Amino acid sequence: MHFSKFLALFLLYLSVGQSSKILTVTFFASKSFRNAFDPLFFELAERGHNVTIVSPINPSQKHANIREINLPPKEIQSLETSKFSNFFERRKEKEVTNIILAGPIILDSCRQFLEMKAIQELISEKFDLIVGVGLGNECSFGYIHQFNTSLILLSPITPIFALTDFIGASAPRSFVPSIFGGYSDNMNFFERMDNLLKTTWYTLYYSWIYLPTMDAMNREFFGPETPSVVDIAKNTSLVLVNSHLAVNYPRPFMPDLIDVGGLYCRPAKPLPKDIEDFVGSAQDGFIYFRIPMFGDQDYNVRVAENKQFGLKLELGEITESTLMASIKQVLDDPKYSQTAKTLSNVFRDRITQPLDTAVYWIEYVIRHRGAPQLRSPARDLNFFQYYCIDVVFVLLSTLLASFYVASKTLKLILTTLSPKVEPSKKKVKVK
Numbered sequence: 001m002h003f004s005k006f007l008a009l010f011l012l013y014l015s016v017g018q019s020s021k022i023l024t025v026t027f028f029a030s031k032s033f034r035n036a037f038d039p040l041f042f043e044l045a046e047r048g049h050n051v052t053i054v055s056p057i058n059p060s061q062k063h064a065n066i067r068e069i070n071l072p073p074k075e076i077q078s079l080e081t082s083k084f085s086n087f088f089e090r091r092k093e094k095e096v097t098n099i100i101l102a103g104p105i106i107l108d109s110c111r112q113f114l115e116m117k118a119i120q121e122l123i124s125e126k127f128d129l130i131v132g133v134g135l136g137n138e139c140s141f142g143y144i145h146q147f148n149t150s151l152i153l154l155s156p157i158t159p160i161f162a163l164t165d166f167i168g169a170s171a172p173r174s175f176v177p178s179i180f181g182g183y184s185d186n187m188n189f190f191e192r193m194d195n196l197l198k199t200t201w202y203t204l205y206y207s208w209i210y211l212p213t214m215d216a217m218n219r220e221f222f223g224p225e226t227p228s229v230v231d232i233a234k235n236t237s238l239v240l241v242n243s244h245l246a247v248n249y250p251r252p253f254m255p256d257l258i259d260v261g262g263l264y265c266r267p268a269k270p271l272p273k274d275i276e277d278f279v280g281s282a283q284d285g286f287i288y289f290r291i292p293m294f295g296d297q298d299y300n301v302r303v304a305e306n307k308q309f310g311l312k313l314e315l316g317e318i319t320e321s322t323l324m325a326s327i328k329q330v331l332d333d334p335k336y337s338q339t340a341k342t343l344s345n346v347f348r349d350r351i352t353q354p355l356d357t358a359v360y361w362i363e364y365v366i367r368h369r370g371a372p373q374l375r376s377p378a379r380d381l382n383f384f385q386y387y388c389i390d391v392v393f394v395l396l397s398t399l400l401a402s403f404y405v406a407s408k409t410l411k412l413i414l415t416t417l418s419p420k421v422e423p424s425k426k427k428v429k430v431k
Contacts, residue, residue, distance in 0.1 A: 019047075019048040019049050019050065020049050020050070020128035020129060020366050021049075021050045021052070021125075021126065021127045021128050021129075022044060022049050022050065022051045022052070022127065022128065022129045022130075022131060022362075023051075023052045023054070023122070023125075023127040023129070023130050023131070023147070024041060024051065024052065024053045024054065024055070024130075024131040024132075025054045025130060025131070025132050025133075025137070025140050025143060025144055026053075026054060026055045026056075026132070026133050026137060026140075027054070027056070027106075027109050027110045027113045027114075027137050027139065027140045028056065028105075028106045028109045028110065028133075028136045028137055029055055029056060029057055029133065029136075029137075030057070030156075030295075031057055032156070033057070033133070033156045034055065034057045034059070034060070035264060036156050036242050036263070036264050037154055037156070037242075037263075037264075038059065038060065038061075038264075039263060039264050039266065039355055040260075040263055040355065040358050040359070040362075041053060041066060042061075042063055042066070043355055043359055044359060044362065045063045045064075045065035045066050046063075046065075047359065047363075048065070049065065050065050050067075051063075051065060051066045051067070052066075052067045052068075052069065052122070052127075053066060053067070053068050053069070054069045054113065054119065054122075055068070055069075055070060056070065056071045056109060056113075057070070058070050069116075069118050069119065069122075071109075071112060071113065071116075103210055103213065106136050106137075106139065107139060107213065107214075107217060110137075110139035110140060110217055111217070113140075114143065114217075114221045119143070123143075123146050123147075126147075127147055127149055128149060128150070128366055129149060129150050129151075129152065129362070129365065129366055130144050130147055130149055130150065130151050130152070131151075131152050131153075131154060131362075132144050132151060132152070132153050132154070133153065133154050133155075133156070134153040134154070134155050134159070134163040134166065134233070134236075134239065135155060135156070135157070135160060135163060138210075138211065138214040138229045139213075139214045139217040139218060141214070141218060141229045141232045141233065142217070142218025142219070142221060142222040142226045142232075143218075143221070143222070144232065145218075145222070145226060145227060145232050146222060150237045150365050150366070150369070150370040150371075151232075151235060151236050151237055152236070152237055152238045152239070152240065152362060152365060153166075153233075153236050153238070153239045153240070154239075154240050154242075155239060155240070155241045155242060155243075156242050157179065157242065157243070157295065157296035157299075158179060158241065158243045158248050158296065158299070159239065159241055159243075159257070160178075160179060160202075161178070161199050161202070161203060162202075162203065162206045162207075163239065164257070165203075166230065166233040166234065166236060166379065167233075167234075167236055167239060167254060167256055167257065167375070167376070167378075167379050168254060168375075168376045168377070168378025168379035168380075168381065168386070169252065169253060169254040169257055169376070169378070170378075170386065171251045171252060172252075173192065173195050173196045173199050174187070174192055175187070175249075175251075176249065176251045177195055177249065178195055178198050178199045178202070179296050179299040180198055180199075180202060180299075181194065181195050181198050181199075182298075182302055183195055183302075184249065184302075184303075184306040185249035185250065185251075211228070211229050211230065214229050215228050215229055234379050234380065236256070237256065237365045237370045237371050237372075237374065237375070238256050238257075238258065238361055238362075238365050238371065238374065239256060239257045239258070240258055240260050240358055240361065240362075241257060241258065241259050241260065241261070242260065242261050242263070243259050243261045244259055244261030244262060244347055244354075245259070245346065246343040246344075246346040246347035247261070247300070247303060247304075247307075247343065247347070248261075248303060249303070254374075254376050254378075255374045255376075256371070256374040256375055256376070258357065258358070258361055259354075260354045260355075260357050260358040261347075261354060262347060262354045263353075263354040263355040263357075263358050265354070287327060291313060291315050291318075292312065292315075293315070298312075307339060307343065308335055308336065308339050309336055309339040309340045309343060310330070310336070311326045311329065311330060313326055
C-alpha cells in the first residue's frame, strides 16, 4: 500500500518536473496555420506542458493547459476585410499575392498585438521555450528576444530561401525551385536562370526593404538596442516544416530543420449528416477539388502537376469545357490515380508519426537547453564565406599574380641572357 502511494507520488513528481512553459507567438497567421499546428499545441498540452498561444485566430477547441491571447473581434474583422484578403479580385487582375503586398498588413497586425496590454504583461513571465513563425512574423522577433530563451520556428509551407538562409541551410537554386516560380526540380538552363533571378530579387527585397521595416518596428517597441531580425533568427534552435518528400522536392537540410508534414492528420471521424447524405447519394462517388488562390497554393498545385497526381485550373480562365476536359483527363488517365496511391504509401511510410516527431524534437530542445549541437556554423558565415568566394578570389588573385611575376621574370632572364646585337654601321662613300 505504502509502495503504491510512493510510486504514484514519484510518477506525479516526474510529470510535473518534465512539464514546461511554452509560448507560441504568431502575430500574423491564417486559419490554415491553426489547422496545421493546433494538433501539435494540443498534444504538448496533453503531455503536461503549459502552452500560451498568441494568435489573431480564435481556437476551434479549448484545453485546460492552453491559454489563448487573441486579437479582439474588431481588429480581426479589419484584417479580414483588408485589400490583402480580396483574393478573387486579385486573381482576376493578374496581381500576384506576395510579400510586397502582405508587408503593410503584417505590420498592422503586429502593431495591434504589441499595443495590447495582455501582450505587454507577458514580458514579465518566464518561459522555457518560445515557438515562433519564420514567415510573416519577423516583427515579433523583438518580442521573442525579450524572453532570452530557446527558440523554435514553424514553417507552415515549404521553407522559403530567406528562412533556410537564417540557419545556414541555403538551398542551391540550380535544383530547388522558388515557391514563386513555376518550375520543378529538373530545370533547363533558362529555367535555372529565371529561378536564380527571381530568388535573388526576392532575397534582395526581403533583406533591404522588408526586414528593415521589421527591425524598425521591433526597435520602436523594445528600444534602439534590439538586435536585428537576422541576428535573433541565428539563435534558432530548430525549424519544424509542414512538408514531406511525397508532395515536395528533395533538398539539402541541416540537422536542425525537420520535416513534419502531415502532423495534423488524425483518425477519421464520422462526417456531418448533411455531408454524409450528399456523399452517400452519389452512385459513382463524388469529385473533391480545390483551386489555388494565394500563398503557397500555386506552388502546391505545380508540384501536383509535375509529379502527375493533379491538374491546375486558373480561376479566371475556367469554362465549362475546360473544367469537364480536366475532370475527364484525371478520371480516364490511370497515371493520376496510380501516382496518388504510390505517393500516399510514401507519405505514410515513416518510422514515427509526424506529430510524435514534432513533439519529440520540441522536448529534445527543452531537455538539451536549446540543443546547440544541432546548429551549423554556416549560419554565422556571410555570403562570400559560405560559398568560398573570398577563397576563390584569393586563389585566383594569387594565380594571376604568379603568372604575372613569372612572365616578368622570364622576360628579364631572356633579356639578360640574349647577346646584344650591335647595330651595323654602314660607311657612306662621298663622291
